[in-house]
Every structure is written in structure tokens, then in C-alpha cells.
Amino acid sequence: MRQIIAIFAKDARRFWLEILICVALLIGLVLVYPATWRMAGLDGVDFRFFGGEGPTGLLAGSLVVLIPIAWLVLIARVIHCERLVGDTQFWLTRPYDWRKLLGSKLLYLAACLYAPFFVAQCVLLHEGGFHPFHHLGGLLFNLLLLTVVGVLPLVALSAITTGFGRLVLVLLGVALAIIAAAVAGSAMPSHATSSLPDIVSGNLALGVIFCGCLAATIVMYARRSAKTAWLLLVALTLVMCSTVFFDLDAALMNRRYPELSSGSTAPVTFAYGAQGKNQPVATITDDKRAVDIEIPMLASGVQDGYVAITEAQKVILTNATGAKWESPWQGSATGRVLPGVQTTWIRLHMRRSVYEQFKSMPVTLRVSFAVTMARKARESVISLPGAEFAVPEIGICQPRRWNLRPDEMMGIDCRSAMNQPQLTYVSALWTQGGCNAGAAEDQNHATTQVWVGELNPGPAEFGITSVWNAQVNLEFPRTNYPQSEQERWSLCEGTPMRFTQYQPTARLRDDVIISGFHLPEPANGIYLKLLLQE
Amino acid sequence: MTFAIRTEHLGRRFGSTVALNDVNVEVPEGAIYALVGPNGAGKTTLIKLLMNIIRPSAGSATVLGVDSRRVAAGVFCEIGYVSENQEAPDWMRVGEMLRYYRNFYPNWDLELETQLVRQFDLPLDRKLKHLSRGMRMKAAFASALAYRPRLIVLDEPLSGLDPLVRDELIEGLLDRAPETTVFLSSHDLSEIEGFSSHVGFLEKGRLLFQEEMASLTARFREVTVTMDGPATAPAGVPSSWLQVEAVDSVLRFVHSNYHEDESAAELAGFFPAARDIRVDAMSLREIFLAIAKSNRRVEQSEFKASPSLEVGA
Numbered sequence: 001m002r003q004i005i006a007i008f009a010k011d012a013r014r015f016w017l018e019i020l021i022c023v024a025l026l027i028g029l030v031l032v033y034p035a036t037w038r039m040a041g042l043d044g045v046d047f048r049f050f051g052g053e054g055p056t057g058l059l060a061g062s063l064v065v066l067i068p069i070a071w072l073v074l075i076a077r078v079i080h081c082e083r084l085v086g087d088t089q090f091w092l093t094r095p096y097d098w099r100k101l102l103g104s105k106l107l108y109l110a111a112c113l114y115a116p117f118f119v120a121q122c123v124l125l126h127e128g129g130f131h132p133f134h135h136l137g138g139l140l141f142n143l144l145l146l147t148v149v150g151v152l153p154l155v156a157l158s159a160i161t162t163g164f165g166r167l168v169l170v171l172l173g174v175a176l177a178i179i180a181a182a183v184a185g186s187a188m189p190s191h192a193t194s195s196l197p198d199i200v201s202g203n204l205a206l207g208v209i210f211c212g213c214l215a216a217t218i219v220m221y222a223r224r225s226a227k228t229a230w231l232l233l234v235a236l237t238l239v240m241c242s243t244v245f246f247d248l249d250a251a252l253m254n255r256r257y258p259e260l261s262s263g264s265t266a267p268v269t270f271a272y273g274a275q276g277k278n279q280p281v282a283t284i285t286d287d288k289r290a291v292d293i294e295i296p297m298l299a300s301g302v303q304d305g306y307v308a309i310t311e312a313q314k315v316i317l318t319n320a321t322g323a324k325w326e327s328p329w330q331g332s333a334t335g336r337v338l339p340g341v342q343t344t345w346i347r348l349h350m351r352r353s354v355y356e357q358f359k360s361m362p363v364t365l366r367v368s369f370a371v372t373m374a375r376k377a378r379e380s381v382i383s384l385p386g387a388e389f390a391v392p393e394i395g396i397c398q399p400r401r402w403n404l405r406p407d408e409m410m411g412i413d414c415r416s417a418m419n420q421p422q423l424t425y426v427s428a429l430w431t432q433g434g435c436n437a438g439a440a441e442d443q444n445h446a447t448t449q450v451w452v453g454e455l456n457p458g459p460a461e462f463g464i465t466s467v468w469n470a471q472v473n474l475e476f477p478r479t480n481y482p483q484s485e486q487e488r489w490s491l492c493e494g495t496p497m498r499f500t501q502y503q504p505t506a507r508l509r510d511d512v513i514i515s516g517f518h519l520p521e522p523a524n525g526i527y528l529k530l531l532l533q534e
Numbered sequence: 535m536t537f538a539i540r541t542e543h544l545g546r547r548f549g550s551t552v553a554l555n556d557v558n559v560e561v562p563e564g565a566i567y568a569l570v571g572p573n574g575a576g577k578t579t580l581i582k583l584l585m586n587i588i589r590p591s592a593g594s595a596t597v598l599g600v601d602s603r604r605v606a607a608g609v610f611c612e613i614g615y616v617s618e619n620q621e622a623p624d625w626m627r628v629g630e631m632l633r634y635y636r637n638f639y640p641n642w643d644l645e646l647e648t649q650l651v652r653q654f655d656l657p658l659d660r661k662l663k664h665l666s667r668g669m670r671m672k673a674a675f676a677s678a679l680a681y682r683p684r685l686i687v688l689d690e691p692l693s694g695l696d697p698l699v700r701d702e703l704i705e706g707l708l709d710r711a712p713e714t715t716v717f718l719s720s721h722d723l724s725e726i727e728g729f730s731s732h733v734g735f736l737e738k739g740r741l742l743f744q745e746e747m748a749s750l751t752a753r754f755r756e757v758t759v760t761m762d763g764p765a766t767a768p769a770g771v772p773s774s775w776l777q778v779e780a781v782d783s784v785l786r787f788v789h790s791n792y793h794e795d796e797s798a799a800e801l802a803g804f805f806p807a808a809r810d811i812r813v814d815a816m817s818l819r820e821i822f823l824a825i826a827k828s829n830r831r832v833e834q835s836e837f838k839a840s841p842s843l844e845v846g847a
Contacts, residue, residue: 006637087587090622093615095638097607
């Protein structure tokens with residue numbers, strides 16, 4: 001332990017400036033970031049890493065960029081202080097035990113990076129109106145994510161490089177490899193659509209990164225075998241890049257979303273929904289090599305208290321000549337089907353050659369939906385107060401006011417702790433023509449709804465800040481460019497807002513067959529579709 | 535006899551380059567062993583192998599009884615290593631460095647540290663990066679001697695230093711010599727001639743010989759034979775005669791196995807008509823040059839098994 005403390009103390013003395021800068025940046029974030037919550041900008045504040053609009057938002061955004069850079073310098077400097085590559089370092093012939101050396105570096109990171117970061121996260125939670133103790137799991141999980149996606153890879157890369165310049169070059173190389181893989185992957189038709197639900201690939205990727213980087217680090221500290229460590233990290237990068245081409249989740253979709261057993265009633269049913277303005281549309285992609293086809297579907301049969309969430313679909317096309325084409329599972333812009341009949345669109349991405357082959361004659365279309373059923377778990381009705389208020393399903397919310405009429409509200413801004421909230425359905429009653437007392441009965445009212453949050457948010461989402469802005473983008477009942485005061489829609493103080501939280505209950509696959517379907521002629525881009533829908 | 539260092543058929547390649555080939559070094563405990571050889575002979579490579587800084591490609595070595603591949607923290611508590619090529623924690627002050635190293639050595643002797651600091655006149659409050667080369671080397675010596683290591687390994691510690699600093703360092707080293715084994719490398723024979731007890735000569739990755747200094751200087755003699763007429767080398771010249779050269783009436787050679795009692799009669803037997811036979815002692819430098827040159831001649835003659843390699847071994 002004496003050796004660990006000695007090395008730690010030596011590093012802390014040597015890199016006091018780097019430590020000071022890191023701590024100062026965190027203090028700056030703690031001071032600046034909460035100010036952005038109170039800005040309540042017109043467009044809302046969608047925080048991930050960046051702040052909202054204006055100088056304060058810009059400053060907060062700059063800080064969340066500068067903090068990882070400061071960490072990069074902090075980590076690289078302390079690892080390179082006892083450089084592992086080379087044969088002329090002073091410490092190689094001193095009684096350094098590699099475990100103690102590694103232990104001292106971990107102690108340094110714990111004291112100079114993790115501890116200040118943890119404290120900053122706690123302070124931000126406190127400032128945000130949350131009790132840090134209630135989110136201890138999320139805080140620790142965020143530290144774990146920080147380790148896996150940030151600290152450990154940087155430690156491993158620092159361990160195999162001789163200095164900061166080399167490290168930066170290697171980081172650029174890794175970034176280039178990822179960009180190249182992403183570009184190559186985007187050219188594949190099956191990957192051009194949104195990604196599939198993250199079944200295993202996300203966790204597996206984190207596990208692979210963790211194990212690969214840990215192994216490379218230990219190889220370097222225990223044996224100083226740079227060749228082996230390089231091989232490990234190159235292999236790791238290749239494996240990660242290869243996931244662009246081989247989506248492991250696609251292979252697991254059938255198991256994850258089992259077919260309905262015969263005789264059982266589908267909790268949601270789909271039918272071809274072309275009617276009126278809702279007609280299938282085909283759009284040729286910019287590179288002319290693929291076609292996106294959007295097909296309207298009618299979804300119904302969802303029981304009260306449930307919502308059906310379509311997460312992906314696959315399609316099998318057959319025609320009279322016996323030709324057949326089967327798409328891979330394609331992620332879709334998630335559709336959420338509530339009780340009643342509802343139109344939902346499926347978006348199918350196919351190669352141009354396949355499209356040309358099938359468009360000339362009617363086809364039979366078998367569409368498989370990957371559906372997650374969620375049940376209402378909790379519901380609150382809150383009379384919209386004029387000031388900040390707590391919503392059990394989301395976190396802390398505050399009214400968003402009209403700039404010129406601060407007594408009236410045009411929405412709410414919410415913030416949640418550690419990640420986006422559990423999937424919540426928010427509905428609100430709007431009033432047209434102002435919120436003057438006593439006029440409510442003879443005024444127009446309308447209700448709008450919006451989905452907020454995620455179905456499986458997990459204990460924490462990786463972030464520099466522990467408080468997240470939950471997007472509650474309630475749409476105006478109609479376009480809200482009022483010609484007069486009487487036409488303007490507002491949320492009035494005391495108006496009821498309903499927050500309904502859903503928990504996933506089951507996953508299933510639901511098939512629908514459409515016979516005699518004609519692939520639509522290509523439209524001239526998205527505008528034609530919009531025109532048709534108008 | 536126990537050995538502080540022992541290598542067996544030790545070899546190291548860097549790609550296609552053979553840096554060390556079949557090296558068998560034996561350093562008895564208590565010896566001051568000087569490993570000499572020209573630049574690029576493989577001295578630093580051998581020391582790095584012993585210190586487990588790099589790994590051997592062939593053979594094995596033991597250092598203080600431990601396989602060199604297992605030389606690590608515990609063993610380094612008993613080894614003092616100083617190299618001209620080694621980086622130093624330049625940003626530290628001398629005193630800070632000594633205080634820092636104290637944490638690593640259970641046997642660190644504070645009194646000895648103070649003595650060494652005084653002996654080397656080290657400025658404790660100066661940063662290492664601001665010290666002269668000589669002072670840096672002194673600081674390195676102090677930090678490598680203060681814990682009374684059983685083995686001191688020095689890689690070209692004296693090269694490029696002025697004579698005064700060199701003497702101070704040697705003095706400091708010799709003060710510790712009775713309680714330790716010293717293994718040092720040098721390309722300059724004059725550096726080590728005065729105080730080494732054993733010497734090994736490394737050239738092109740091969741150990742040409744190793745021997746106690748006293749026996750080496752005792753058995754090498756330069757012999758000058760003056761004849762009345764033109765001198766020629768006699769038939770059946772022993773392999774221990776190196777660099778046999780005849781010029782006019784004078785024949786010169788280096789006798790590498792000279793014995794006071796027997797060699798005079800041997801010479802008289804070879805040269806019965808000699809007008810004069812003179813036998814002179816040789817300096818270490820002359821001995822090494824003779825060996826190196828004769829070895830090269832053997833190589834040029836494409837003798838694979840060179841007799842000169844076994845000289846005195």
C-alpha cells in the first residue's frame with residue numbers, strides 16, 4: 001500500500017494543474033448547467049451533452065465538451081508518466097510491482113476523476129430537485145458506463161502509446177476506422193433504415209469493449225507486451241466496426257419476438273389501411289440504388305390500459321411467377337397503438353433492382369411486426385400549476401410561457417434524473433383565446449397528447465450531466481400562428497394534465513397478409529407524399 | 535563458487551539482426567566484473583536481458599539466483615542499476631527523488647543516503663533536468679547505492695564524464711564494493727582497468743573471453759625475437775602465439791599463455807639462434823587489441839571454430 005500511496009502522491013504533485021483544470025471545469029458545469037433549466041426557451045431544451053440556446057447554453061455545451069478533453073489529458077499524462085512502451089524508463093529497474101503501479105493509477109483516477117465527477121453529479125441532482133441517494137444505482141451505473149466507453153479505452157490506448165501525440169494519432173485512427181465502417185455500412189440497404197431494438201448488441205458491445213480494453217491494459221502492465229496489446233485493440237476495433245455489417249440483433253429478432261401461438265387472440269391486429277389520402281408511397285433514394293416504400297396500416301384491437309409498440313418489421317414479397325423476396329428485419333420509427341383504430345405506417349427499404357422486379361405485377365405481401373405490449377402502470381392527473389412542480393412519472397417540470405403573455409403557458413419543460421423517464425403518455429387540455437378567469441366555459445378547448453421517455457430506460461444513460469431534459473413537446477391543437485388574441489391556444493393554470501406511465505409486458509410477432517398489392521410508382525420525393533396527405 | 539550473474543547460451547535477435555549469440559557469462563559474487571567491447575557489441579542488450587527489460591530469444595540467465603525472466607519488483611530491491619541511456623524523473627528535485635525512492639526499498643539506509651549526498655555534493659533542491667550530465671549520473675549513483683544492493687549493474691556509467699566526476703563515482707562505487715557485486719559495461723578500457731577484478735570481452739554479440747584480470751595480465755606478454763639474419767616464423771607455431779609478424783631480423787608476437795617458469799625455455803627451444811629474446815608485459819588495451827585483431831584474422835580466414843576464442847577461457 002505504501003508503494004501505491006507513494007506513486008499516487010507523486011502523480012498528484014506532478015499533475016496538480018491537470019487535476020485543477022478538471023475540477024474547475026466540473027465546478028463550472030455545476031454552476032452553469034442548472035441555469036439552463038430555468039431558461040425555458042421557446043423550442044424547449046433538449047439536453048444530451050449540449051446546453052440550450054444562448055450564451056449560458058453555449059457555455060454549458062462547451063463545458064461538457066471540454067470536460068472529456070480534460071479527462072483525456074489527465075488519463076494520458078498519468079499513464080505516460082510511467083510509460084509502458086520502451087526500454088529506457090526510469091521505473092523499469094526499480095522495485096515497481098505492476099499490480100501496485102496499476103493500483104496507484106486507479107487510485108489516481110478514482111480520486112481525481114471519478115470522485116469529483118460523482119460529487120458534481122450529486123450536486124446537479126440536488127440542484128435539479130432530486131435526492132442523490134435515491135439515484136445511487138443510476139449514479140454508479142453512469143460511472144460504470146463512463147469507465148467502459150471512456151476511461152478504460154483511454155487507459156488502454158495510453159498504455160500502448162509512448163506519448164500524448166501518439167495517443168491522439170491513435171484516437172484519430174480509431175475514429176477514422178469507425179467512420180469508414182459506418183459509411184460502408186450505410187451503403188448496405190438493410191442497414192439504411194433506423195436500427196433494430198437493442199436486444200443484445202448494445203450490452204455485448206459494452207462487454208466486448210470492457211474485456212478487450214481491460215485485457216490490453218493488464219497485458220501492458222503485467223508483461224509490457226505492446227505487440228499483444230496492439231493486436232487485442234486492433235481486433236477489438238475490427239469487431240466493433242464489423243457490427244455495422246452484421247447486426248446480431250437481427251438474428252435474435254425471431255426469438256425475442258415469438259410468433260403468436262395458434263388459437264390465441266392477438267393483442268393488436270393489423271390490416272392494410274389504404275383509404276382516402278393514406279395511400280402507399282414509393283420514394284427513390286438519393287443515390288438511386290434503393291427505394292423506400294411506405295404503406296399505411298390500420299391497427300386495432302388493443303385492450304384498454306395497454307399500448308402496442310411496433311418496433312420493427314420484415315416483409316416477404318411473392319408474385320404470380322413464384323419470385324420471392326424477403327427483407328431483413330428493419331427498424332421502424334416506433335409506432336404506438338392505443339385502444340381504438342389507428343393508422344400506422346410501415347417503411348420498407350429495398351434495392352432498386354428488387355423493386356423493379358416486383359412492381360410490374362400484383363404481389364402478395366406478408367408483413368411481420370415485432371410488437372412490444374405495454375400496460376398502464378401508473379397515472380397522475382395534475383392541475384397545471386404556475387410554478388415548478390413534480391410529476392412522479394417524469395421528474396420535475398415547469399411551465400413554458402408565452403414570451404409576450406407570461407401569464408399563459410404554451411407547454412411544459414421537464415427534467416428527469418439520470419436518464420429519460422419511463423415511457424409516459426402525456427395529455428393536456430388547451431384553451432383558445434386566453435386564460436382570463438371566468439371565460440373558460442364559453443371558450444374552445446382541445447386535448448393533445450405526446451409520448452415522453454423510453455420503454456426500457458435502464459438505471460442510467462451515459463452522460464456528463466446527471467439531469468436530463470425530458471422532451472414534452474405537446475403539439476398545439478392546430479397551427480398556432482394566431483391572427484388575433486382570440487385564436488391563440490394556451491395552457492391555462494389549473495388545466496388538468498394527465499401523465500400515464502407504461503411498463504412493457506410482452507413481446508410478440510404479428511403477421512398480416514396483403515394480397516394483390518401493387519408496389520406504388522415512385523413519387524418525386526417526400527413532397528408528393530406530403531401533398532397527398534394534405 | 536556462487537555467481538551473482540550467470541548466463542547460458544544466451545541469445546537475442548532483433549528481426550534478422552543477431553544482437554547476442556551464445557553468450558555464457560559468469561560473474562562471481564563479490565567480483566567487479568567489467569564487460570568491455572566496442573560500440574554495438576551487445577553490452578547494453580546483455581544488460582537489458584539481465585534486468586528483464588527485454589526477453590531473450592535463446593538461452594537463459596540467472597541474476598542473484600533468479601531466472602532473468604522473473605526479475606521483478608522483489609529482486610530489484612537488491613539490484614542497483616544505472617545506465618547512461620536511462621531516463622530520469624527529470625521533473626523531480628534530487629531530494630524529492632531520493633525521498634520517493636525510499637518508499638520502494640525496505641533496506642534504504644538514510645545514513646548512507648546522507649553520506650552519498652555529501653560525498654557527491656548533490657544539490658537536493660535542484661531539479662534533475664537542470665543538472666549537468668555528471669551531476670545527474672551522481673544522483674543516479676546515489677539513488678542506486680543508498681539501499682546497499684547486493685548487485686550493482688552499470689551500463690556505460692562513466693562514458694562522457696570528466697575525469698574528476700569519473701573518479702568520484704568510482705570512489706563511491708569502490709566504497710560499496712566489499713559488500714556487493716559490480717557488473718559494469720564500458721567501451722573504454724582505461725575506465726575499468728584500474729579497479730576491475732574480472733573482465734569479459736564482447737564483440738559482435740559474442741563473448742570472446744572472460745577472465746580474472748590478474749591472470750589475464752599475467753599470461754599475456756609481447757615477445758620480440760631478434761635474429762642475426764632475416765627472421766621467419768618457425769614451423770609449428772603454437773595457437774597461443776598471436777599476431778606473429780616478422781620484419782627484417784625481428785620477429786614479434788603476442789604470447790597469450792605465458793608462464794614465467796616454462797615459457798622462457800619454450801622460446802629458447804623455438805629460437806635457438808636468436809640474438810635476443812625480449813618479453814614485455816602488456817597493458818589491458820594492448821591485450822584486447824591483440825585478441826580482437828587475431829579474432830578478425832581468424833574470421834577472415836573463414837575458420838569457424840576460432841582457437842583464439844578459447845584463449846584463456
